Amino acid sequence: xxxxxxxxxxxxxxxxxxxxxxxxxxxSERQFRRYRTRFEEEGQAGLIDRRLGKASPKRIAAAEVQxxxxxxxxxxxxxxxxxxxxxxxxxxxxxxxYTWTKTQLxxxxxxxxxxxxxxxxxxxxxxxxxxxxxxxxxxxxHWLAGQPLDLIVTMDDATSTIYSAFLVEEEGTAxxxxxxxxxxxxxxxxxxxxxxxxSHYFYTDKAGERVDxxxxxxxxxxxxxxxxxxxxxxxxxARGRSERMFGTLQDRLVKELAHAGIAEIETANRWIREVYxxxxxxxxxxxxxxxxxxxxxxxxxxxxxxxxxEEERVVGRDNTVTYAGLRLQLPESRLRAHYVKAQVxxxxxxxxxxxxxxxxxxxxxxxxxGSEIVAPTGPSMASCSTPSRRGLEAxxxxxxxxxxxxxxxxRPEAPATAWVGTKKRASRSNKETQFKAAAAGL
Numbered sequence: 001x002x003x004x005x006x007x008x009x010x011x012x013x014x015x016x017x018x019x020x021x022x023x024x025x026x027x028s029e030r031q032f033r034r035y036r037t038r039f040e041e042e043g044q045a046g047l048i049d050r051r052l053g054k055a056s057p058k059r060i061a062a063a064e065v066q067x068x069x070x071x072x073x074x075x076x077x078x079x080x081x082x083x084x085x086x087x088x089x090x091x092x093x094x095x096x097x098y099t100w101t102k103t104q105l106x107x108x109x110x111x112x113x114x115x116x117x118x119x120x121x122x123x124x125x126x127x128x129x130x131x132x133x134x135x136x137x138x139x140x141x142h143w144l145a146g147q148p149l150d151l152i153v154t155m156d157d158a159t160s161t162i163y164s165a166f167l168v169e170e171e172g173t174a175x176x177x178x179x180x181x182x183x184x185x186x187x188x189x190x191x192x193x194x195x196x197x198x199s200h201y202f203y204t205d206k207a208g209e210r211v212d213x214x215x216x217x218x219x220x221x222x223x224x225x226x227x228x229x230x231x232x233x234x235x236x237x238a239r240g241r242s243e244r245m246f247g248t249l250q251d252r253l254v255k256e257l258a259h260a261g262i263a264e265i266e267t268a269n270r271w272i273r274e275v276y277x278x279x280x281x282x283x284x285x286x287x288x289x290x291x292x293x294x295x296x297x298x299x300x301x302x303x304x305x306x307x308x309x310e311e312e313r314v315v316g317r318d319n320t321v322t323y324a325g326l327r328l329q330l331p332e333s334r335l336r337a338h339y340v341k342a343q344v345x346x347x348x349x350x351x352x353x354x355x356x357x358x359x360x361x362x363x364x365x366x367x368x369x370g371s372e373i374v375a376p377t378g379p380s381m382a383s384c385s386t387p388s389r390r391g392l393e394a395x396x397x398x399x400x401x402x403x404x405x406x407x408x409x410x411r412p413e414a415p416a417t418a419w420v421g422t423k424k425r426a427s428r429s430n431k432e433t434q435f436k437a438a439a440a441g442l
Contacts, residue, residue, distance in 0.1 A: 004047060008036060060096055068094070068101065069108050076255075081111055083252055086283075124240075126158050126286075131294035133157040133192045133231075135242040136179060138171035141250050144263055151253075154179045155245060157194070158288040161281050162245070163187060166269045173200045173218050177307045178350040184226075184303050188295030192229040196239065202232055210234075218309045225306055226298070248284065309348040313356075315339045321346060321356055326370035328356060330363055339363070 004025060011021045022032040038046030071092060076084045081102045088094035094101070105111040127133050135157060138150045150171040154164040164182040168175045180193075195201045201219055202211035211232050216224060223230045233239045256276060262268045313321045319338045321328045323346045330339055345357045352368040365373045 004035065004039070008039065060100075065104060068104065069110065072105060072110055075259075079255055080251055081105060083255070126289070128158065129288050129290040129292050129294050130156050130158050130161070131188065131190045131296075133194055134163075134183065134190045135194050135239070136176065137196060137239065137242045137246070138175070139246040139250065140171075141254070143167055143254055144257060144265070144268060147265075149265070150175070151246075151249065152176070152179050153242070153245065153249070154183050155242065157241065159285050160241065160245065161285045162277055165249075165272050165277060167265050167272075169265075171198070171200075173309055174348075174350050174352075176200055176219050177222070177309075180222075181303060181307045181350060184298060184307070185300050187293075188297045189226055189228055191294055192231055193223060194231045194233060194239070197232050197234070201230070221310070222306050222308070226303075245284075252280075304349070305347070308350065311346050311348075313344055313346050315342045315344055317341075323354065324348070326354075326366075328354065328364070328366055328370055329372070330356065331372060333363070 007016065007021045007024050010016045011018065016024070018032060019029050022029045025032060027035075035047060068088065071088065072079070072084060076087065079087075082098065084105075085094065085098045085101045088101070102111070106113060133156075134154055136152070136154045138152045140148060140150050143149050143151055144167070149167045149169060151165060151167055152171060152175045153162055155162045163186070164179045166175075166179070168178075183190075197204055197211055200217060202213075203215040203217060204211050213220075220230055236243055253272070253276065257268055257271070260271060260275075262271055311323070313323060315321055315330065315338075317340055319330050319340060321330065321344060328346075333339075339358065342358060344363070347355045347357065349355070353373070354366040354370070356363045356366075365375075367373055
């Protein structure tokens with residue numbers, strides 16, 4: 001008020017032009033003329049903003065405010081404001097902004113004001129392109145109502161895109177292989193994998209010390225065979241990116257699962273994969289600094305045979321192999337009579353099936369209970385209809401075909417009577433034979 005009067009008096013004394021006076025007051029020349037006229041007519045009362053005390057034409061109706069607060073109290077109680085506002089705009093046609101929504105919830109006492117943050121810590125720079133480094137970790141939480149479960153997440157460092165997420169009863173080697181197999185088959189092999197120092201990832205002689213990279217776990221063996229670098233994290237702060245992601249998931253995913261009415265693990269995993277992850281990645285994923293991807297394509301069959309637990313066993317005298325409390329019976333083989341005392345390898349796959357290998361050759365495959373999985377072959381599959389005459393003739397010809405000779409049979413060109421030993425010498429010495437020949441010549 002006083003500043004306007006001083007500038008106005010200087011303009012009246014012609015010390016300032018109208019443009020200079022308007023610049024000093026931070027307004028346009030036209031606005032200055034308008035205020036000068038109102039001051040001359042009404043005095044100081046003419047300088048008061050006439051919008052004060054009037055309702056804004058953009059003001060939201062009180063009924064809409066109560067509807068929004070009622071939705072938060074009854075349906076979205078405990079949700080953070082950002083999450084609630086996203087659902088409101090998508091499902092309930094909220095047309096107002098996030099800041100206004102937060103202010104109304106604060107005023108109503110439904111949401112507490114955020115605490116002041118501490119000192120800023122510089123974050124580690126992201127990798128420049130996708131596939132250079134992946135994070136994998138598990139989080140124990142009540143993801144489903146009354147069920148403490150582990151959520152296994154595999155995400156990219158460059159973009160924070162979650163490639164795989166599923167619930168299991170307990171984190172371990174099998175869940176690690178399951179997550180890696182899903183990502184490697186769909187995208188390819190990354191350059192490195194960043195994990196904590198859990199016992200299924202690394203061997204550590206003493207808690208808090210560095211890992212022993214000379215002694216590899218099942219996960220370490222598989223990653224080394226695939227050429228993927230395995231990097232251990234030595235503090236929760238080092239895994240800050242994945243820890244912050246779990247904070248978001250514990251806040252949002254729990255409420256989304258409850259809102260969808262899901263209570264079973266298999267249903268939840270399917271819903272997370274098909275419904276939640278696409279929405280989550282669209283909301284939180286960041287663009288990579290470099291558009292190219294560092295993933296390397298790999299054969300899916302090779303990945304399945306590599307990303308599994310592998311242990312050596314010796315075949316027992318009853319031609320069986322003992323593994324994890326199961327006794328696996330080896331089937332008959334045409335190559336040898338038995339495998340007693342032979343060194344074999346048992347592979348335990350993420351889906352619970354087992355397989356026994358003798359060198360590179362698979363001897364048998366088993367289900368979770370240890371029963372052999374027999375793959376159907378041509379001769380063992382019954383015909384669906386009565387064979388025709390031509391089919392019968394073909395079957396007769398196939399039945400009279402010459403059988404393959406045994407491995408111990410002699411070669412076809414070999415004589416019927418086998419020759420054993422060296423060739424016998426003459427009954428008498430050479431000198432005697434020569435003497436008789438000379439006498440006969442005389």
